[in-house]
Amino acid sequence: xxxxxxxxxxxxxxxxxxxxxxxxxxxxxxxxxxxxxxxxxxxxxxxxxxxxxxxxxxxxxxxxxxxxxxxxxxxxxxxxxxxxxxxxxxxxxxxxxxxxxxxxxxxxxxxxxxxxxxxxxxxxxxxxxxxxxxxxxxxxxxxxxxxxxxxxxxxxxxxxxxxxxxxxxxxxxxxxxxxxxxxxxxxxxxxxxxxxxxxxxxxxxxxxxxxxxxxxxxxxxxxxxxxxxxxxxxxxxxxxxxxxxxxxxxxxxxxxxxxxxxxxxxxxxxxxxxxxxxxxxxxxxxxxxxxxxxxxxxxxxxxxxxxxxxxxxxxxxxxxxxxxxxxxxxxxxxxxxxxxxxxxxxxxxxxxx
Amino acid sequence: xxxxxxxxxxxxxxxxxxxxxxxxxxxxxxxxxxxxxxxxxxxxxxxxxxxxxxxxxxxxxxxxxxxxxxxxxxxxxxxxxxxxxxxxxxxxxxxxxxxxxxxxxxxxxxxxxxxxxxxxxxxxxxxxxxxxxxxxxxxxxxxxxxxxxxxxxxxxxxxxxxxxxxxxxxxxxxxxxxxxxxxxxxxxxxxxxxxxxxxxxxxxxxxxxxxxxxxxxxxxxxxxxxxxxxxxxxxxxxxxxxxxxxxxxxxxxxxxxxxxxxxxxxxxxxxxxxxxxxxxxxxxxxxxxxxxxxxxxxxxxxxxxxxxxxxxxxxxxxxxxxxxxxxxxxxxxxxxxxxxxxx
Amino acid sequence: xxxxxxxxxxxxxxxxxxxxxxxxxxxxxxxxxxxxxxxxxxxxxxxxxxxxxxxxxxxxxxxxxxxxxxxxxxxxxxxxxxxxxxxxxxxxxxxxxxxxxxxxxxxxxxxxxxxxxxxxxxxxxxxxxxxxxxxxxxxxxxxxxxxxxxxxxxxxxxxxxxxxxxxxxxxxxxxxxxxxxxxxxxxxxxxxxxxxxxxxxxxxxxxxxxxxxxxxxxxxxxxxxxxxxxxxxxxxxxxxxxxxxxxxxxxxxxxxxxxxxxxxxxxxxxxxxxxxx
Numbered sequence: 001x002x003x004x005x006x007x008x009x010x011x012x013x014x015x016x017x018x019x020x021x022x023x024x025x026x027x028x029x030x031x032x033x034x035x036x037x038x039x040x041x042x043x044x045x046x047x048x049x050x051x052x053x054x055x056x057x058x059x060x061x062x063x064x065x066x067x068x069x070x071x072x073x074x075x076x077x078x079x080x081x082x083x084x085x086x087x088x089x090x091x092x093x094x095x096x097x098x099x100x101x102x103x104x105x106x107x108x109x110x111x112x113x114x115x116x117x118x119x120x121x122x123x124x125x126x127x128x129x130x131x132x133x134x135x136x137x138x139x140x141x142x143x144x145x146x147x148x149x150x151x152x153x154x155x156x157x158x159x160x161x162x163x164x165x166x167x168x169x170x171x172x173x174x175x176x177x178x179x180x181x182x183x184x185x186x187x188x189x190x191x192x193x194x195x196x197x198x199x200x201x202x203x204x205x206x207x208x209x210x211x212x213x214x215x216x217x218x219x220x221x222x223x224x225x226x227x228x229x230x231x232x233x234x235x236x237x238x239x240x241x242x243x244x245x246x247x248x249x250x251x252x253x254x255x256x257x258x259x260x261x262x263x264x265x266x267x268x269x270x271x272x273x274x275x276x277x278x279x280x281x282x283x284x285x286x287x288x289x290x291x292x293x294x295x296x297x298x299x300x301x302x303x304x305x306x307x308x309x310x311x312x313x314x315x316x317x318x319x320x321x322x323x324x325x326x327x328x329x330x331x332x333x334x335x336x337x338x339x340x341x342x343x344x345x346x347x348x349x350x351x352x353x
Numbered sequence: 354x355x356x357x358x359x360x361x362x363x364x365x366x367x368x369x370x371x372x373x374x375x376x377x378x379x380x381x382x383x384x385x386x387x388x389x390x391x392x393x394x395x396x397x398x399x400x401x402x403x404x405x406x407x408x409x410x411x412x413x414x415x416x417x418x419x420x421x422x423x424x425x426x427x428x429x430x431x432x433x434x435x436x437x438x439x440x441x442x443x444x445x446x447x448x449x450x451x452x453x454x455x456x457x458x459x460x461x462x463x464x465x466x467x468x469x470x471x472x473x474x475x476x477x478x479x480x481x482x483x484x485x486x487x488x489x490x491x492x493x494x495x496x497x498x499x500x501x502x503x504x505x506x507x508x509x510x511x512x513x514x515x516x517x518x519x520x521x522x523x524x525x526x527x528x529x530x531x532x533x534x535x536x537x538x539x540x541x542x543x544x545x546x547x548x549x550x551x552x553x554x555x556x557x558x559x560x561x562x563x564x565x566x567x568x569x570x571x572x573x574x575x576x577x578x579x580x581x582x583x584x585x586x587x588x589x590x591x592x593x594x595x596x597x598x599x600x601x602x603x604x605x606x607x608x609x610x611x612x613x614x615x616x617x618x619x620x621x622x623x624x625x626x627x628x629x630x631x632x633x634x635x636x637x638x639x640x641x642x643x644x645x646x647x648x649x650x651x652x653x654x655x656x657x658x659x660x661x662x663x664x665x666x667x668x669x670x671x672x673x674x675x676x677x678x679x680x681x682x683x684x685x686x687x688x689x690x691x692x693x694x695x696x
Numbered sequence: 697x698x699x700x701x702x703x704x705x706x707x708x709x710x711x712x713x714x715x716x717x718x719x720x721x722x723x724x725x726x727x728x729x730x731x732x733x734x735x736x737x738x739x740x741x742x743x744x745x746x747x748x749x750x751x752x753x754x755x756x757x758x759x760x761x762x763x764x765x766x767x768x769x770x771x772x773x774x775x776x777x778x779x780x781x782x783x784x785x786x787x788x789x790x791x792x793x794x795x796x797x798x799x800x801x802x803x804x805x806x807x808x809x810x811x812x813x814x815x816x817x818x819x820x821x822x823x824x825x826x827x828x829x830x831x832x833x834x835x836x837x838x839x840x841x842x843x844x845x846x847x848x849x850x851x852x853x854x855x856x857x858x859x860x861x862x863x864x865x866x867x868x869x870x871x872x873x874x875x876x877x878x879x880x881x882x883x884x885x886x887x888x889x890x891x892x893x894x895x896x897x898x899x900x901x902x903x904x905x906x907x908x909x910x911x912x913x914x915x916x917x918x919x920x921x922x923x924x925x926x927x928x929x930x931x932x933x934x935x936x937x938x939x940x941x942x943x944x945x946x947x948x949x950x951x952x953x954x955x956x957x958x959x960x961x962x963x964x965x966x967x968x969x970x971x972x973x
Contacts, residue, residue: 008821009837010799010837011797011803011837012797012837013797019814023814024815025813025815159689162689169688169689173688173689175625175684176681176684177681179625179677179680180677183675183677186674187670187674194538194539197538201532239807241793243787243789245756245789246790248755249780249785250804250807250856252776253775280521280525297796298793325529327529328532331532334522338520338521339522341518342515345500345515
């Protein structure tokens with residue numbers, strides 16, 4: 001393995017080139033350090049997640065279960081109750097963060113998130129239809145949410161496509177379809193029984209309450225698969241940073257790259273939404289937090305995924321153990337995410353003033 | 354060669370625009386008429402007319418004077434306020450996705466109403482009005498303070514982002530509050546849909562001075578907005594006080610959107626879609642857009658309300674839900690037609 | 697399929713090229729042949745289609761009719777990376793990501809030569825170093841691009857295109873928004889690159905720059921070619937009057953001998969408001 005030699009080109013940012021025999025990988029030093037720190041943070045949060053709860057365990061007991069030494073009730077508590085939820089939080093957070101990073105890079109807009117194409121509202125509509133009209137078993141709800149979200153995205157795409165996908169028309173159509181779906185949702189919620197409406201609204205705010213091993217494992221596997229595809233689209237997406245013309249000039253098939261990237265992002269969000277409902281703000285905030293931490297010109301995908309996982313896991317811990325009443329994790333992410341944005345704005349204005 | 358920059362180019366010519374305004378007035382009057390005539394208790398137009406002119410039975414007098422006319426009045430006020438507020442906010446932020454709620458009006462109103470319902474047992478629309486007004490104003494002031502800190506005196510982009518962020522936080526808090534208090538949830542889901550049901554003069558009158566003040570500010574600031582659209586330097590050279598115009602616009606939006614939300618709850622889509630429709634037919638002169646929105650806003654609200662009354666008899670579909678189904682398809686059709694311009 | 701030894705060979709040509717924008721025909725039935733090793737400049741009035749033509753030649757815009765031939769083959773038949781290895785383009789309106797340094801931006805030009813698992817090879821290193829040297833921005837390599845002046849930034853963009861190491865370079869109005877000293881600086885650089893064997897095709901808005909630097913000029917008006925050839929014989933007073941609608945005379949540049957366009961004096965005898973001396 002050879003690292004970049006000291007006499008080599010200085011690009012103004014510390015980085016390490018790792019490679020053997022014609023293969024090479026660039027690792028930004030600051031990004032790597034941040035990534036490691038966040039990963040450690042995730043481990044700490046995970047330990048907390050496995051230890052805290054109605055049946056509190058000590059850290060030693062948790063470690064014991066994980067290493068296989070301890071058995072009995074602690075084992076059930078950790079492996080069957082808490083581990084699926086914690087693992088789901090990490091993976092779902094990572095998925096949402098990466099999807100947000102893709103969207104923000106492709107649209108060159110730091111405020112972009114997958115919600116603008118009606119995914120959240122569409123998923124909710126599908127779930128409500130499954131719940132109120134079709135009986136509402138869990139697989140049905142998941143399927144409904146998946147189909148609803150993807151259908152919404154497809155409808156918007158078809159309506160906005162007219163010899164090409166122009167930004168303005170796409171956004172306007174997206175808003176129109178989203179608004180109609182939101183109205184359908186409001187109407188359905190209004191007509192439902194109070195208890196059903198409460199349950200549906202909790203899902204609609206984004207919740208990990210209903211995550212069990214049964215739902216978490218397939219979703220988790222899907223997400224891992226999709227995340228493995230990200231490195232294939234990442235270089236092209238990064239190049240789109242330079243503008244469509246420059247990207248095309250340097251060798252990116254712009255239309256195809258954009259479509260593939262957005263499709264990947266949509267799939268990531270859909271899988272998470274199908275199981276946990278639309279969780280707000282992780283897709284929006286995680287990439288921006290990562291960018292500022294790593295101080296890199298683009299959005300580095302691996303640290304972003306880690307930050308997203310930490311964010312959602314932390315939010316879930318707060319939702320479960322800090323807030324006196326049971327609130328959906330989506331409420332915590334909204335308050336935290338919005339609060340973070342506000343803090344950023346105040347901080348930026350103070351720096352400029 | 355120096356180009357004279359007096360007004361931005363308009364797409365509507367004099368006669369076409371005049372024709373459009375006539376049509377808009379006719380539609381508005383028609384909508385108001387329908388709103389008085391149509392309802393869950395069917396009455397013939399003749400009966401309604403007779404009741405208005407002084408005759409009619411006790412029942413018809415009750416329906417017309419205590420139910421339908423107050424409701425129509427509420428619809429007119431709400432629609433006018435939202436239409437104009439939408440036109441202003443889109444011109445101010447130069448963002449076609451802007452609706453009057455981005456400054457935090459809806460989020461603030463909702464939060465205060467939720468708190469009132471949960472902790473103070475408020476249950477009547479009259480009670481909601483004061484809470485919603487207070488919430489809207491408090492939040493907008495907060496957004497403005499944070500968004501304009503550090504120079505650039507309330508630049509549109511910062512304000513939008515601040516509004517979105519703070520609005521989201523309070524929306525989250527409201528959700529958290531209602532999901533943990535089932536009674537509140539039940540009442541809030543009715544209020545959040547946006548409805549004119551049981552909105553009469555007692556609800557509209559407290560809000561009317563705010564709306565009228567807002568409309569006045571809007572008409573005063575509109576010509577300045579034309580110049581600002583050409584760039585703040587150009588505007589200043591034409592004698593426009595940019596800072597004061599911006600403040601006037603923000604105050605107008607707050608008063609109008611806050612007042613409307615206080616009466617009917619969040620009717621997000623009206624403020625979003627009406628300015629687009631007006632602009633595409635009338636051109637980009639802000640004064641005509643404000644007047645056009647003043648006409649088209651209430652028309653949309655009243656027509657939607659009428660539809661809501663008859664679609665799911667014997668119950669009612671809240672106007673907030675119907676406006677999306679009326680407005681969104683129109684928006685989409687217009688967006689697909691030729692090359693729709695941004696702003 | 698023509699080869700470089702063929703006397704009629706041209707690395708870039710258009711045959712019957714037509715380009716449409718929103719159902720409106722911007723370019724109609726154009727035949728162009730870029731001579732190998734030339735410094736070709738496209739001139740024409742505003743909105744005549746010269747930028748569209750350049751972008752179509754670069755493969756950015758699809759040909760509605762006819763075709764663009766790169767190295768003898770239809771440009772549409774190349775993959776995006778293949779095209780990028782033969783043809784470099786400096787477009788208008790390129791965006792530099794916030795906080796990116798000069799060397800990082802230039803390195804982005806190596807995209808076509810890299811793979812997912814081959815992110816930085818010695819070839820990349822030497823290409824970027826060479827590009828920085830040629831454009832004289834090597835001492836700026838670690839600075840953020842946002843902090844540079846307009847002239848420096850333009851040189852950095854050119855360095856990015858150079859890092860691509862293509863025999864053919866297209867530039868869309870590379871001198872706009874630069875002051876005259878920087879304009880000449882950029883043009884001299886292009887001249888030097890041309891001297892090293894690269895074929896340059898540039899859209900320039902300044903006729904006299906085109907006259908001085910080009911070895912081949914293409915005059916475009918309303919999406920059609922009015923004239924093409926060496927500047928000495930192509931840039932004439934008649935042509936300028938016809939294409940630009942500007943009364944003028946053409947003299948010989950006192951320093952280089954190339955055509956120098958001098959607009960006729962069409963000022964009014966007594967302009968309104970001018971005080972009498």
